[in-house]
Amino acid sequence: MRTIQTGQTFPLSSVKPLERVSSLRELCLAATRRLLEKGGLPRAASPITGKPLRLQGEVGGLPYGLCVETDSLFLMRLARPEEWERLLEETGRFRHAPAGLKGDLSQSRADHVYAPKLDWIQETLTLQGIRKARILEAVTPPSQMSALLNESRSFAEIRTIGEMALAHEGGTREQGSAEAVVMLESLDRVDDPRGLLRGASNRLTEGGLLFVTALVASGFDLEVLGLRSRYLYPPDRTNCFSLRGLRQLLENEGFRMLEVSTPGVLDVQIVQAHLQADPALELSRFERQIAESDPETGAEFQSFLQRRALSSFARLVARKR
Amino acid sequence: MNCLIFGYGYMGRIRYGSLRRHPAVRRISVVDPAPSEGSAAELNGSLLPSDAPIPWEDHEAAFICTPNNVTADLCVEALRRGRHVFCEKPPGRNWEDFSRIASAAEQAPGRTLAFGFNHRLHPSVQAAKALLEDGSLGEVLYLKGTYGKSGGARYRESWRNDPEISGGGILLDQGIHMLDLFQFFAGPLRVVDAVLADSFWKCGVEDNAFVLLKSEREAPAFLHSSATLWKHTFRIEIGCRDGYLVASGFLSKTGSYGREQLVIGKRQFEDEALALGNPREEIIHFDRDESWDREVSEFIAAIQQGRPPTHGQLEDARQAMRLVQEVYEISKQPAGARKGDFR
DSSP states (O other): OEEEEEOOOOOGGGTOOHHHHHHHHHHHHHHHHHHHHTOOEEOOBOTTTOSBOEEEEEETTEEEEEETTTTEEEESEEOOHHHHHHHHHHHHHHHHSTTTTSGGGHHHHIIIIIHHHHHHHHHHHHHTTOOSOEEEEEOSSOOHHHHHHHHHTOSSEEEEEOHHHHHTOOSOOSOOSEEEEEEESHHHHOSOHHHHHHHHHHHEEEEEEEEEEEEOTTSHHHHHHGGGOTTOOTTTTSEEOOHHHHHHHHHHTTEEEEEEEOOOSOHHHHHHHHHHHOTTOOOOHHHHHHHTSOHHHHHHHHHHHHHTTOSSEEEEEEEEO | OEEEEEOOSHHHHHHHHHHHHOTTOOEEEEEOSSOOTTHHHHHTTOBOOTTSOOOGGGOSEEEEOSOHHHHHHHHHHHHHTTOEEEEESSSSSSHHHHHHHHHHHHTSTTOOEEEEOGGGGSHHHHHHHHHHHHOTTOSEEEEEEEEEOOOOTTGGGSGGGOHHHHSSOHIIIIIHHHHHHHHHHHOOEEEEEEEEEOOSSOSSSOSEEEEEEEETTOOEEEEEEESOOSSOEEEEEEEETTEEEEEEOOOOSSOTTOOOEEEEEEOOOTTSSSOTTOOOEEEEEEOOOOHHHHHHHHHHHHHHHTSOOSSSOHHHHHHHHHHHHHHHHHHHSOGGGOOOTTO
16 A cells, blocks of 8 residues: 655645635535534434434534544434535535636646546556556536546546435446446545445446545544634535544445545645644644744645645555455 | 475465365475475475475476575476476576576476566556556656665675675665666666675675666666665666656565555646645555465466466566576676766
């Protein structure tokens, strides 16, 4: 197995500034509350272990539970799949609106968020000896990644499928036709992450690769901020796995890990931004020391988090057994 | 398959372990006239008595893991007896030893002969090779390699540094791996110039070698092979038209070469968003080295399938030994008499 570190650096403000995310968060929380006020379905068990979740607290009035065995966080109320799908479509529109994470951020997000992911997918396929792969991206459209994958002309075929549709596809196929399935933070959003992995497995050829990115609760900023993090809200983070939990989930569903990395570059900056927004934020002395450190110390610490799988942005590659 | 191992030192132990794990290997017999204490118990009956005849006929393959001064004799004898041969690097003490092995191989068609250049199978090296072959980094512009160790308290006592036994110093012992890797990445090379020094250990063989080379496509390469790198170092830098790769660290038993990793950098220009000269790098860390087992498996597969091994072939060994030979010859010439490309 391998882990990956990246030498890339960029400011938080160029990809997901706190104030912009805070506005988006309010819209998403309001939409989720509106849906769940109509009823909603309780989620009492961890999708990883099946064991009861322990109430951890609330985000915008919505309960999150802790999977004690893996330290992963899960929203404890969901809705019927078709309702959840509509919610993801609605909140996806917020994200793609100029006031969301597009508009003036589009170019820098393309450079800093999507281009490295394209490199990652291309390089991994090369290293695994897979040429001209057929790629399936699970996403709630629209997808900027699919456009980039297409533009690269490195792949035989690029197809997309709704992440909720894939999660609830049901049935099993002998063998799928995709050499790679790409799921960029889809596991964070869907109501049934195990179902999504089963769907991905069905669509993959034998030995095909699954590319997953996720925000992980075991990363530095989420460990420090917990449910206070403004980057943690439903439905975008309905599921906030720990790295261990994510790995366990994939292995339980029949995948063999090839890469488990946390090449995130924003953990320290995210804590700094929260502290700037709320100088009274309760932090331990050590956490505050890191957040208030000089840029060189911050960068060194971030680099350490990357190397030791302690950042909150995770990338995993797994092979279908 | 039944296998003989000649020599139960550092490499013999490693090969014994790999062979024991291989499903096709039925019996392993170890020949060592001076086994270290505890070897017999460790080998659980596989160590042949020192006065016993060598049971050539009962074994299909021989692994030559001996000091360099007997390598050629054993390879030649094993090939003459129709055995398949796996020979540790270096392939003899000098060009003459190697030539004897090569002649014996020519007279033993159908026998598999492989040499132990396992570094090609290290995960960082394999990944670098795959990325170069993919073509996205463009052609190789240059190579720079540093491979060195600190020697250690018993360095002077080791047969590896006794010129009568080893035939050479750190270049022949460890640097030959880097020369092999250079050729793995850039094709055949020639020596442009070299400086050898016996600056610290004073064993009568080089403890430092600085070698400048060129590929057939005129890409320069530079090797520093050293027994005075107090911090163990393995690092190879491959500069390409559109980026670069840096493999460093090695998953060794002691971990003294550091965490094995491959840095992948892509060239950038002024019109791109990131700062010029500080491109985005990806660093892949590897946590498993299967090079020894893979090398043995490949040798056995080549025997079973009646084909040449995918690496460590006679030609690979010839290229590496030719470079070592050239370096030793060049270093004997007075500086003014050398005919390097840049003078």
